[in-house]
Amino acid sequence: MYERRRMWANAYLQDKFCAGFRTTSRCEGVNAFVKKFSKTTHTILELVQNLELVVREYRNKELLLHLNSMNSVPVMTTGLTSIEQHAASVYTREVFTDVKKQIVQTVALILISKKRCLNTMVYTVEEYEQPATRIKVAYGRSTGKIHYQCNFWRKNGYPCRHMFFVMKSEHVTTIPDALVLQRWRLNVKSIESYVERWAGTSEAGFLLRHGALHTASHRLFLIGAQKLSLFRKALNGVLTLCRELELEYRAFDNGGGKGR
Numbered sequence: 001m002y003e004r005r006r007m008w009a010n011a012y013l014q015d016k017f018c019a020g021f022r023t024t025s026r027c028e029g030v031n032a033f034v035k036k037f038s039k040t041t042h043t044i045l046e047l048v049q050n051l052e053l054v055v056r057e058y059r060n061k062e063l064l065l066h067l068n069s070m071n072s073v074p075v076m077t078t079g080l081t082s083i084e085q086h087a088a089s090v091y092t093r094e095v096f097t098d099v100k101k102q103i104v105q106t107v108a109l110i111l112i113s114k115k116r117c118l119n120t121m122v123y124t125v126e127e128y129e130q131p132a133t134r135i136k137v138a139y140g141r142s143t144g145k146i147h148y149q150c151n152f153w154r155k156n157g158y159p160c161r162h163m164f165f166v167m168k169s170e171h172v173t174t175i176p177d178a179l180v181l182q183r184w185r186l187n188v189k190s191i192e193s194y195v196e197r198w199a200g201t202s203e204a205g206f207l208l209r210h211g212a213l214h215t216a217s218h219r220l221f222l223i224g225a226q227k228l229s230l231f232r233k234a235l236n237g238v239l240t241l242c243r244e245l246e247l248e249y250r251a252f253d254n255g256g257g258k259g260r
């Protein structure tokens, strides 16, 4: 079993994170994690313990990415400002980065023909430098529905460059709602559910908060260790904050709080 650790570790993690819905890039992220830790463990027990750590670390990272999406505004760069802005407002930051690549890639598409059949526009496009591959995309002007030939959507769950090309050609300024899957949506509710879990008084609540703080501190460690002056500032800041927290914690404890 230990000999095959790479295989089952992958299955274990992908089931936790990917479960048939995550993108390939997400799975690659998990693979990189597995590679890193399966080299440094020697027993099954260590391995299982490490797997749990990996899971926690991964969740924390995801949570912080999510918080980042909520609190920062990206710079628009594609030139298709309306649609890009809309994408930034509906997708989590992580997915938006991938979506943006598809918007950018519309420049490499060449329009071959555009035919109208009642209210449906059928676009035929080819890729720059690949004149042999032709893709048809249909756009329903009254329904806003897009029908497409390529597999990208099924695989990734967000619109491909062909769809964006058609949206651009039709002067569409927002991505049709049906094309923004719930699982990639930047939504406030999921943050609230995290906060609810953070607020838990159980051991699980403690672990979640502990893990989130741990992950949030990585940047502090990284920057704080660069130079002596930064190190001093970071260390003083941490000590000051710890004193403040201790005071509050003690007041809470004396006031009949449960400690956690």
Ligand SMILES: [Zn+2]
Binding pocket: 135, 148, 149, 150, 151, 152, 153, 160, 161, 162, 163
């Ligand atoms: Zn496509």
